[in-house]
Amino acid sequence: MKRLFFVFIAASLGIFAKAGGLMTNTNYHISFDRMFARGATFDIDAAYSNPAGLAWGHEGWQLSLNFQKPWQNRDIEANVPNYLAYPALGYQGVNIDQKYNGKASAPIVPALFASYKHDRWAVSTMIGIVGSGGFVKYEEGIPMFNLMTMGKIFEKTVPTPVTPDKYGIDSEVKGKQYIYGGQLNFTYKILDCLSAAVGLRANYYDGYNRGYVTATTLPALGSKQLMDLQLDVIQRGWGVAPIVSLDFHKGPLTLAARYEFRTKINTTNDTESLNVTMNDQKTDIKAMAAQYGNAATLAGLSTSMGEAMASKIKDFMPDEKVRYDMPSLLVVAAQYEITPKLRAAAEYHFFDDKNAKMANNRQDDLEHGTHEILLGAEYDINDKFTVSLGGQRTDYGLSDKYQTHTSFACDSYSLGCGAAINLSERMRLNVSYFCTLYSDYKCEYNAQLVDGKMIGGYLNTAYSGSDTFSRTNHVIGVGIDYKF
Numbered sequence: 001m002k003r004l005f006f007v008f009i010a011a012s013l014g015i016f017a018k019a020g021g022l023m024t025n026t027n028y029h030i031s032f033d034r035m036f037a038r039g040a041t042f043d044i045d046a047a048y049s050n051p052a053g054l055a056w057g058h059e060g061w062q063l064s065l066n067f068q069k070p071w072q073n074r075d076i077e078a079n080v081p082n083y084l085a086y087p088a089l090g091y092q093g094v095n096i097d098q099k100y101n102g103k104a105s106a107p108i109v110p111a112l113f114a115s116y117k118h119d120r121w122a123v124s125t126m127i128g129i130v131g132s133g134g135f136v137k138y139e140e141g142i143p144m145f146n147l148m149t150m151g152k153i154f155e156k157t158v159p160t161p162v163t164p165d166k167y168g169i170d171s172e173v174k175g176k177q178y179i180y181g182g183q184l185n186f187t188y189k190i191l192d193c194l195s196a197a198v199g200l201r202a203n204y205y206d207g208y209n210r211g212y213v214t215a216t217t218l219p220a221l222g223s224k225q226l227m228d229l230q231l232d233v234i235q236r237g238w239g240v241a242p243i244v245s246l247d248f249h250k251g252p253l254t255l256a257a258r259y260e261f262r263t264k265i266n267t268t269n270d271t272e273s274l275n276v277t278m279n280d281q282k283t284d285i286k287a288m289a290a291q292y293g294n295a296a297t298l299a300g301l302s303t304s305m306g307e308a309m310a311s312k313i314k315d316f317m318p319d320e321k322v323r324y325d326m327p328s329l330l331v332v333a334a335q336y337e338i339t340p341k342l343r344a345a346a347e348y349h350f351f352d353d354k355n356a357k358m359a360n361n362r363q364d365d366l367e368h369g370t371h372e373i374l375l376g377a378e379y380d381i382n383d384k385f386t387v388s389l390g391g392q393r394t395d396y397g398l399s400d401k402y403q404t405h406t407s408f409a410c411d412s413y414s415l416g417c418g419a420a421i422n423l424s425e426r427m428r429l430n431v432s433y434f435c436t437l438y439s440d441y442k443c444e445y446n447a448q449l450v451d452g453k454m455i456g457g458y459l460n461t462a463y464s465g466s467d468t469f470s471r472t473n474h475v476i477g478v479g480i481d482y483k484f
Helices: 003-010 030-035 051-056 143-157 283-292 294-305 308-316 358-365
Strands: 060-083 094-100 102-105 107-120 121-138 168-190 194-217 225-251 254-261 266-278 281-284 321-323 329-339 342-351 371-379 384-395 412-422 427-438 441-445 448-450 454-455 465-483
Touching: 030 060, 030 294, 030 371, 030 384, 030 412, 030 465, 051 107, 051 121, 051 168, 051 194, 051 225, 051 254, 060 121, 060 143, 060 454, 121 194, 143 168, 143 194, 168 225, 168 412, 266 283, 281 283, 283 465, 294 308, 412 465
Parallel strands: none
Antiparallel strands: 060 094, 060 102, 060 107, 060 465, 102 121, 107 121, 121 168, 168 194, 194 225, 225 254, 225 266, 254 329, 266 281, 266 321, 329 342, 342 371, 371 384, 384 412, 412 427, 427 465, 441 465, 448 454
């Protein structure tokens, strides 16, 4: 059962990523979507992107409400020639060449900004979805589920194997991750050209991982259930992080820096189901934990399945804690007013992902933390209309070992554009569109003969193969800024 449980448990590692780092959002305000490089702004979105800059912002109250609608695809193309080939039995295997389509979406995503400035000091707040954010669903399951299920059925029925042409697989994987955040900042102008801000953000993690795979023989062969796996785990947790920022503003030049400390988030499992049935024999791990306790259950599973497999199951046991830290973030930015109507900005982000704990310590498999470079410009056509555009390059420091069927990322370029329309002296409308162009990531798995045994192949089987991970992303947004 060891390989079977690997299929089952691995199905629920973290799934989501978006504009920003692996666990961190940066696109809250529509001004970001239409320009990207907002780290040196004085507008209301500075409540997130440059709190110290509010020392030069609007005197008095201002408020902003923003709405975004994202669409994403996260696809896995699996290629495994002659999978399950068994020459001794005269079986040539089955050629796996399939794209598994993952549809990721979210409802309308809101964000609220507010600030109040008086003379040399300001206070501001931001509320939004600060990490992950959305749902993903693979209606045909994922290769990790389906191919390993085929392998286990084949293995258990040798020397008269039940081959994949004799049954059908009904499989699905879906998940949700939201990190809600509320941020409060205090800003003070130290000198006529220098200001500082300190703040605190509270973050709440809410997610679930659900999946199943059921293999049933064809009706002509009796519609017998060969295997059924079920997983349903809800995870919730919270954490807080300090934020500090500085802003230097003199004439047309603004320089800014911001540092967000790591947010330690320990989620607690609410395990609804965790079981596997094969040949009408059901192993209910959740029930075993309720009867014998997590420690005793894991000790028994460690003996029967091995310590490595038991450690994976541990992440989904009832009431267990799993880490989903948000990494520390360093931002440096510059903006220059080329003319009274034209402004250009550049920005750099570093997300220290390698020192932020992930499930099963996957951060150790990254080559480095995330590097981002952002460029943007905006132009005031007249007193009513402003247009802008921007670009972003994201390098995650990925490695083959980091990528899994349930949690993969792709380096990318993002392009955004939009406009701001002054509806009145107090009210501004922002509209935007941005898309992300991802680089496909291909992993090759080559089986090798070691001590008389083939290892290192696709899903650690004896068969060579490859995965190609690909993504798409589109976001439209609209927001209203109001100055009192």
